[in-house]
Amino acid sequence: MIERRKQSGSGLHDPILEKLGMEIAAGDLPAGHVLTLDGIQERFGVSRTVAREAMRILESMGLVQSRRRVGITVRPIADWNVFDPKVIWWRLSGPARAAQLRTLTELRIAVEPLAAGAAARAATAAQRSHVVEVAATLRRLGEAGELTEFMERDVEFHAILLQASGNEMFGALADVVAAVLRGRTQLGLMPHKPVPQALDLHEAVAAAVAGGRSAEAETAMRALLVEVRAAMLPG
Amino acid sequence: MIERRKQSGSGLHDPILEKLGMEIAAGDLPAGHVLTLDGIQERFGVSRTVAREAMRILESMGLVQSRRRVGITVRPIADWNVFDPKVIWWRLSGPARAAQLRTLTELRIAVEPLAAGAAARAATAAQRSHVVEVAATLRRLGEAGELTEFMERDVEFHAILLQASGNEMFGALADVVAAVLRGRTQLGLMPHKPVPQALDLHEAVAAAVAGGRSAEAETAMRALLVEVRAAMLPG
DNA sequence: GGGTCCAAATGGTGTTACCTTTCCGTTGAT
DNA sequence: ATCAACGGAAAGGTAACACCATTTGGACCC
Known part of the structure; x- marks a missing residue:
């Protein structure tokens, strides 16, 4: 995927x-x-x-x-067409990396909560069960401290929701989010162990999406991302 | 601009x-x-x-x-690179126009409130006074029923805020939003006269941005856009 | 001195001809 | 029926050319 x-x-x-x-x-x-x-x-x-x-x-x-x-x-x-995947990639690869990560994170905070809400309305049965399953895997991996595998599952988690939103523009951001998540660890902007609260929120988003509770999915995702940003800020 | x-x-x-x-x-x-x-x-x-x-x-x-x-x-x-301006334009020009307008409106609801909030933090003095001025013009034009001129000023209003957000990815959406606003009238999805509530909200957003009240700008913009979507829905 | 106009240099635009490389589909042998 | 060999279709790449828009600079005239 x-x-x-x-x-x-x-x-x-x-x-x-x-x-x-x-x-x-x-x-x-x-x-x-x-x-x-x-x-x-x-x-x-x-x-x-x-x-x-x-x-x-x-x-x-x-x-x-x-x-x-x-x-x-x-x-x-x-x-520039700053949404072009190649342009994003180039900027992430150069000295503007930190700035690009910041603007992309802002974009994520804008889009992903809405996408999660939309997914709660539009996801297929397979997507709903899949996202719950991935959230459970994330808890296991997070508690075990398996960071790299955690990140890959996290990428999958966000991709599912963006693609399940039924909005192809949101779906197109899946690859970009993947790049952000992977790039973040390389920059050392990730905690060395996912905080328990983040694990709770992943599960809360998944449960809300699976249950079709749109507003709940949106707020949970927003909380998750705000925490992500807080973790990235200096300090 | x-x-x-x-x-x-x-x-x-x-x-x-x-x-x-x-x-x-x-x-x-x-x-x-x-x-x-x-x-x-x-x-x-x-x-x-x-x-x-x-x-x-x-x-x-x-x-x-x-x-x-x-x-x-x-x-x-x-x-497809669905964020490429040319692709967006082509889809807006063809039979997928309605679908593209829907996904773009969802994107606007996601992005513009955050952009307004960021603008309240980051805008220059010139941008702050400009947005207030445009909001006032919008009220005048709206009440006078000058629809086409209203739309052009509305385009300007949203462009200012997106560009003042300090996030070049948000800024890049200014042209897209312009296309949406212009395209909407052609599809007859606009009320024949802007509702007073919309005029209030434009002014509320402008005032909040000018005053640096980020959270307030964000909520007012969200309210504005939700109303926009409601006006677009059939019925 | 300064403005107008003409000419040359410059560098992209578009065409044509030709060769190379890949790999699909067929064919034929096992 | 399976698989290997092969022919050819279509893109990939090179080279040489004529063309044209634009800039630059200088000549010329006030």
């Missing part, structure tokens, strides 16, 4: 897209900086066609703008 | 991207359908290069997947 990245291409343009995307997201190529196709060709040792394809993709993400006679201009962040 | 679409390209690939994107978003080209570059070349009378660029962009949006020997396969909606 939760797939690792790299669905993407094996093509020649992919590595260069990745490199340039990272450099722009990292600010190494600041807004206003100008690239040329010739420069890209030479730097990566590829043909014009390939360079152009990479550029077009960056352009469709709003990271650059191509103008005749001028070249390929890096655009300011306000113009 | 709020710009009309068509920032994009004047290139040859743009029209064909637009056409194919629409057809896929509309379901005319269902998941699993296979295109070929030759087919695209012939249909649009363009060279291979141009066809490939359009295809690459669609691929980066997750709408299609290109495989050797097979062709260009349309992917299921679960794989």
